[in-house]
Amino acid sequence: MIAVEGVSKQFGDYTALDNVSIEVPDGSLTALLGPSGSGKSTLLRIIGGLESADSGRVVINGQDATNVQPQKREIGFVFQHYAAFKHMTVRDNVAFGLTIRKQPKQQVADRVDELLSVVGLAGYAKRYPSQLSGGQRQRMALARALAVEPRVLLLDEPFGALDAKVRAELREWLRRLHDEVHVTTLLVTHDQEEAMSISDHIAVMDNARIEQFGDPRELYDAPSNAFVMGFLGPVSRLGDRLVRPHDIALAAEVEEGALEAMVSRVIHLGFEVRVELMLTSGEAVTAQVTRTEADELELNQGDIVWLRSAGATVLPAPAEPPASAAPADPPAADAALPPRAA
Amino acid sequence: MTVSRPWRIALRVIGLGYLAALLLVPVAVIFYRTFEHGIGAVWDSITTPAAISAFTLTLEVTAIAVPLNTIFGIVMAMQLARGRFRGKTLLNALIDLPFAISPVVIGLALVLVYGLNGWFGRSLADAGIQVIFSTPGIVLATIFVSLPFVVREVTPVLKEVGDEQEQAAATLGANAWQSFWRITLPSIRWGVAYGVVLSVARSIGEFGAVSVVSGKISGETETLTLLVEKRFSNFDLAGAYAASALLAVIALVTLLAMTMIKPRREEEEH
Amino acid sequence: MLGLGVATLWLSIIVLLPLAAVVVRSTDGGFSTFWDAVSSRQAVSALRFTLLVSLLTAAVNAAFGTLIAWVLVRDRFRGKRIVNALIDLPFALPTIVAGLTLLTLYGPRSPFGIDVAYTQFAVLLALLFVTLPFVIRAVQPVLIELDREMEQAALSLGANNRTVFRRIVLPNLVPAILSGAALAFARAVGEFGSIVLISGNIPFRTQVSSVYIFKQIESDAPISAAATSTVLLLVSLLVLVGIRGLGRWGARHDR
Numbered sequence: 024m025i026a027v028e029g030v031s032k033q034f035g036d037y038t039a040l041d042n043v044s045i046e047v048p049d050g051s052l053t054a055l056l057g058p059s060g061s062g063k064s065t066l067l068r069i070i071g072g073l074e075s076a077d078s079g080r081v082v083i084n085g086q087d088a089t090n091v092q093p094q095k096r097e098i099g100f101v102f103q104h105y106a107a108f109k110h111m112t113v114r115d116n117v118a119f120g121l122t123i124r125k126q127p128k129q130q131v132a133d134r135v136d137e138l139l140s141v142v143g144l145a146g147y148a149k150r151y152p153s154q155l156s157g158g159q160r161q162r163m164a165l166a167r168a169l170a171v172e173p174r175v176l177l178l179d180e181p182f183g184a185l186d187a188k189v190r191a192e193l194r195e196w197l198r199r200l201h202d203e204v205h206v207t208t209l210l211v212t213h214d215q216e217e218a219m220s221i222s223d224h225i226a227v228m229d230n231a232r233i234e235q236f237g238d239p240r241e242l243y244d245a246p247s248n249a250f251v252m253g254f255l256g257p258v259s260r261l262g263d264r265l266v267r268p269h270d271i272a273l274a275a276e277v278e279e280g281a282l283e284a285m286v287s288r289v290i291h292l293g294f295e296v297r298v299e300l301m302l303t304s305g306e307a308v309t310a311q312v313t314r315t316e317a318d319e320l321e322l323n324q325g326d327i328v329w330l331r332s333a334g335a336t337v338l339p340a341p342a343e344p345p346a347s348a349a350p351a352d353p354p355a356a357d358a359a360l361p362p363r364a365a
Numbered sequence: 366m367t368v369s370r371p372w373r374i375a376l377r378v379i380g381l382g383y384l385a386a387l388l389l390v391p392v393a394v395i396f397y398r399t400f401e402h403g404i405g406a407v408w409d410s411i412t413t414p415a416a417i418s419a420f421t422l423t424l425e426v427t428a429i430a431v432p433l434n435t436i437f438g439i440v441m442a443m444q445l446a447r448g449r450f451r452g453k454t455l456l457n458a459l460i461d462l463p464f465a466i467s468p469v470v471i472g473l474a475l476v477l478v479y480g481l482n483g484w485f486g487r488s489l490a491d492a493g494i495q496v497i498f499s500t501p502g503i504v505l506a507t508i509f510v511s512l513p514f515v516v517r518e519v520t521p522v523l524k525e526v527g528d529e530q531e532q533a534a535a536t537l538g539a540n541a542w543q544s545f546w547r548i549t550l551p552s553i554r555w556g557v558a559y560g561v562v563l564s565v566a567r568s569i570g571e572f573g574a575v576s577v578v579s580g581k582i583s584g585e586t587e588t589l590t591l592l593v594e595k596r597f598s599n600f601d602l603a604g605a606y607a608a609s610a611l612l613a614v615i616a617l618v619t620l621l622a623m624t625m626i627k628p629r630r631e632e633e634e635h
Numbered sequence: 636m637l638g639l640g641v642a643t644l645w646l647s648i649i650v651l652l653p654l655a656a657v658v659v660r661s662t663d664g665g666f667s668t669f670w671d672a673v674s675s676r677q678a679v680s681a682l683r684f685t686l687l688v689s690l691l692t693a694a695v696n697a698a699f700g701t702l703i704a705w706v707l708v709r710d711r712f713r714g715k716r717i718v719n720a721l722i723d724l725p726f727a728l729p730t731i732v733a734g735l736t737l738l739t740l741y742g743p744r745s746p747f748g749i750d751v752a753y754t755q756f757a758v759l760l761a762l763l764f765v766t767l768p769f770v771i772r773a774v775q776p777v778l779i780e781l782d783r784e785m786e787q788a789a790l791s792l793g794a795n796n797r798t799v800f801r802r803i804v805l806p807n808l809v810p811a812i813l814s815g816a817a818l819a820f821a822r823a824v825g826e827f828g829s830i831v832l833i834s835g836n837i838p839f840r841t842q843v844s845s846v847y848i849f850k851q852i853e854s855d856a857p858i859s860a861a862a863t864s865t866v867l868l869l870v871s872l873l874v875l876v877g878i879r880g881l882g883r884w885g886a887r888h889d890r
Contacts, residue, residue: 073787093790100791106784109888110806120792123802153888164788171792368796373710380706381718383699387764388724391736394746398739441642448639456643458875462650464818465871467825467845470864473852474653477660477861484656509649563726570729573827573845577852590731590828597735597832606739609732616727623727624720 024049025070025175025207030079032065039065041231042079047175047224052201052208054218056254057228063211064179066228070209071100071177084174099168099206103180105160107152113139113163114148120171138166141200158189165197169204178210182217194221215255219243227251244336252338259308260340261332270334271310273298275320281329284308289322298322300330392613399610402603410607418584419592420611422500426588427568430507434564438515439557443549445516446523463512471509472577475502498580503588506574511567515560518630522556523549525634555629562626566619570612657868661861672862680839681847682866688755688843689823692762693816700770700819701812707771708778722772725765730828733764738833753835758843761829766819773815774808781807810885814878821874825867 025047032040039062047053055063068074070081072093080089088096108116114135115122121131139145142162152160161181168176181197182190198221201208212218218225219239226236227250235247246252249265259268262282274281284300287307296317298310310330312320320328368376399407410416444450445457463471479496480486489496496502530552534544550557572590579586581595589612596605662669672678707719725733737760739745742752751757781804789799827845834841836850844867851860 071791073791093787094793094795096791097793098791100788102784102788104782104784106782106788108785108789108803109782119789119794119802123792123794123798151888167788167792177791368709376702377706377710377712380699380703384703384718384721384767387760387767388721391733391740391764392724392728394740395732395736437642437645440638441646444639444642450639456646458879459646459651461875462654462871465821465825465875466654467827467848467864467867467871469827469845469848469852470657470825470867471653473848473857473860473864474657476852477656477857478653480857482857505649509653512646512649566727570727570732572729572731573849576827577849590729593729593731593735594832605735609735612729612732613736616724616729616732619727620720620723623723624716 024082024084025209026080026082027066027070028080028082030066030069030076030081032062032069032074032077038231040069040076043231043233044079045226045233045236047207047209049207050205051223052198052210052221053224053226054222055209055211055228056215056218056225057213058254059213061228062231063213063228067177067179067209067211070175071098072096073100097171097174099171099173099176101161101164101168101176101178101181103183105152105157105164105184107160107164109152111151112148113144113150113152113155116152116163117166117170119167124171134170135166138170141169141203142166143196156189157185158193161185161193162196165200169206173206176206176208178208180211180213183212190217197221219255227254229254246336246338249338249341252336257309257311259310260306261308261330262302263340264332265338265340266332267334267336268297268309268311270332270336271308271330272333273310273312273316273320273322274329274331275326276329278329278331281331284328284330286322286324286326286328288324289317291317296322300328302330395606395609395613399603399606406603407607407610410601410604411611415583415587416592416608419587419589419608422503422585422587423569423589426500426503426507427565429504430511430568431561431564433508434511435515435557435561437512438519438560439550439553441516442519442523442553445520447528460513460516463510468506468510468571468573469577472506472574475505475509475574475578479505497578498582499586502578503575503586506578507568507571510571510574511564514563514567515557518560518563519553519556522553522630522633526552553633555626555633559623559626559630562619562622566616569615654868657861657864660858661865663858663861668858669862669865672859673866675859677838677842678844678847678863681842681844682863684755684758684840684842685824685844686870688758688762689820691759692766692823693820695759695763696766696770696819697812697816700767700815701774701808704771704774704778708775722768725767730765730826731832734761734829734832737761737764737829742833752833753837753841755841757833757835758830758841761833762823762826765826765829766822769819769822770812770815773811773818777808777811810881814881814885817874817878817881821871821878824870824874 027043027045030040030043031038043062043066055066057063065074069076072088072091076089080087082088083096083098108119111119117135117138118131121134135148136145139148142165144159144162144166147155147159152163155163165181182193185193194217210222222239224236224238225242227234227242229250235242235251242251243255246255252258252265257268258265259271261271282302284302286298287301288299290297290299291314294314296312296314298312298317300308300310302308308330322328441460445453476483476497478484479489479502481490481497483497486497494501496505530548531544534548539547570590572594575588576591576594579588579591581587581591583595587595589608593605593608593612596608703722707715737757738752740747741749741757741760743750751760785803786799789803794802825845826843827849830843831846831849834843834846836842836846844863848860848863848867851857851863
């Protein structure tokens, strides 16, 4: 288990971490999710010993590691830009941690072979990093980190430098790998989809603090504040409340407590249909309905409909938001989540 | 690698100590020796007719060699950065020759071609042209030793800048000449400037090659560096120090120019 | 293409033709004359000393140059920018002034009482001065660009500082150190101005090849001078070829 207790870190005038505490359960895959500058990488580097905390403690598996040098922490660290030893072959890269521990040659060779086949690089042992693709380099870096059998695995935006397709593949692969290896893993990412699709727990960070910690569904369904709600998925503002666009029910007839709105645009996205609306107050609202619902309502531009929130995830809207801020595009959430079964 | 504080300070002391013993203290001492008998004596010894003539000759030679090498350097750099032709690798290697060859050998080479007993010496003499033991020889030697600087500074910048802007200019109707003056030259100007500064420093400071070809005729073919050596050999130490101090000041100005141009040149490269 | 032709012609007239003259004229008296000139005891002794002292120069400055480059890149102290600018001083200062400078400080009139003038050590000192910037300027950019995360990755895998330096930092610097040292060696082999005053030019002891050639020219033996010059030219060419090879080798893992 990794426990961080009241850690703070300043870089000059800039506060990177403000009294942060978190417990990462044993054997879990936990994501630190947040926008850039939220302090998530700094927290990871402090846990890894690559940065030192101004105050607070880091406890790894019950032992206080706050003042332990990185080389003694028994961690595996994977960097966004791979940090491949470019003057060494893939084999020597993976073997590095074992060789400097002076393990017997045969044992090192066996372990490296085993790991290379785990990460799917069995045929690449003699190549240099420059002869590998980005995805292959990152898998090599993972094998290198796992070779020394670390107590915890720390991943700093490990797929951030890869293109979308490779990123999705590696994400799946990392989840399967974790299910086999079961090493306590902490992953830094700014991609909410990545965090939700592979992690057991997510800590959402903003402005040097952890805003909320929980499992993905908990965070999505019961966000503790507007930031978490907006960061984990699209948000629409309906009167004085924040709701998910797919939790807005549209009706052709006037209903009790519903708000009147005019359809300004109907966008067909295959199974789902995004409806852009204008409230009588002049505020824009985005709702998300299924194709069947849209067909039943026969929605057209200029129609008048009635809106009410039909879901459980509701937060009071913050006072006086900028007119266009709340709906449509929360950061990094432009890939709308699939509609959830009721 | 996080080096602990005592180690870092130890390395710093060793490194800076080496620099001080080799660079700083000697240069400081030469200024001290120069001015230990007052500034008047210094002024007198750098304003003798021989000194003024040496200074003028040095500037003349530099004023001929550097522009020629600048033009050559830009033309050659454009070929090396953009051109596709056979023998480019060889040409690229040959450019560096003047850096690797002893200045004395360079001087000798010129004597063997243009000296009285050289390949062209006799015919040149018949035409009334004297190269060796005369200003043209000094100019040739200076061009030789400072030839690679502009090429070497400009080629990487040209490669980095690429030729997209020139192609854009061409699609907008610019001819080669307009494209060079309006697009290419402005984008490499700090690289050129850096190369020119290095060329000037080398031209003013060249000693070995010039020493072989000049004949060292006081007031005629004596450059500043030759003056330093002659005064030293004639036991005129104060005079040698004064001329050296003048050259050292030029060197410090050069360093200042290099320091100011370097970041701008590096900006061009990114 | 016109530009290429003119530029190549210019290079040929200024550089290649005179160098060809050295090689051709060195055999004016036939091969035996050439061989006699090259293998004379004084010429051989000067060449041996030149190569040895140049090798030593390259080695010393490889070590100190790497150290100074490290200090300039990784250390923080006041006045670092000035120190960094001063590194280029040997490139900017005329060699004859460098020689006179060193003679003043480490010669008979030394203010510190250190007199090494007219010794082999004095030649080494002069060569160390003029070749100082090569290794520093070769290593500095590589050290700046060196991926710090490589070192952090090694630390996280359990390596201590010594191991990180030996296994990660040094292997990545070696090509730059070697090519800087090779440039320093090439420069040292041909150096003249800074040595001529401080070496005393004592045959069989402090005489280097370039000064030997100069004396041959002065005593009106240009053919003999050309013969020794041809040998020096050959050394220069070999070093140049070596440096080009080093450049390619050093870039082999880049991408």
